Amino acid sequence: QVQLVESGGGLVQAGGSLRLSCAASVAIFRIKAMGWYRQAPGKQRELVAAITSYGSTNYADSVKGRFTISRDNAKKTVYLQMDSLKPEDTAVYYCNDALSQTAPVYSWGQGTQVTVSS
Numbered sequence: 001q002v003q004l005v006e007s008g009g010g011l012v013q014a015g016g017s018l019r020l021s022c023a024a025s026v027a028i029f030r031i032k033a034m035g036w037y038r039q040a041p042g043k044q045r046e047l048v049a050a051i052t053s054y055g056s057t058n059y060a061d062s063v064k065g066r067f068t069i070s071r072d073n074a075k076k077t078v079y080l081q082m083d084s085l086k087p088e089d090t091a092v093y094y095c096n097d098a099l100s101q102t103a104p105v106y107s108w109g110q111g112t113q114v115t116v117s118s
Contacts, residue, residue, distance in 0.1 A: 002026050002106040004095050009112030012085055020080040020112055022095030030073040033098035036080045038091035038114075049080060050098040063089075085116045 003025040012018055020036065035050040048060045049069035057069050068081040078095055093112050097105030 002029070004106060004109040006093060006095055006109050006112040009093060009114045011115045011117065014085060014087055014116055014118050016085050016116070017081070017083045018085065018114060020082065020093055020114075022078045022080075022109075024076040024078075027076065029076045034071065034078045034095060035098035035100065036067075036069060036078070037094045037096060037100070038089075039094070039111075040088075040091040043091075045094070045101075047098070047101050048093075051078065052098075082114070085114075087116045087118045090114060090116050 005023045006020060008018060008020040010018060031053050033050060033052045035047050037045050037047050039045040046060065048063050049067055050058045051069045051071050059067060066082065066084045069078065071078045082089065091114060093114055094108055096108065099105055
């Protein structure tokens with residue numbers, strides 16, 4: 001069973017930066033396209049960034065140019081570098097297979113809270 005553990009969230013002022021990490025428990029991670037998702041209070045979970053096993057990336061329009069997704073397959077870890085943060089980026093951030101928009105491929109982890117103050 002795949003376990004995903006997110007970390008790196010926190011409280012930051014608008015314009016600041018955070019780097020999130022997602023560690024996977026199994027080697028199958030290396031061949032999977034992975035994504036970072038977020039869920040704000042009262043809103044549906046949304047995919048904000050995705051990366052294929054060979055490093056091709058895609059971003060939601062709302063974060064394009066500010067967020068950067070990357071991965072280290074040897075460490076079974078996906079990262080999300082978030083710059084120029086805005087209050088509307090406030091949410092709980094999760095990682096999962098990139099095809100988890102309608103139903104999760106793996107069980108959701110606990111997520112990591114990102115709070116951006118204005």
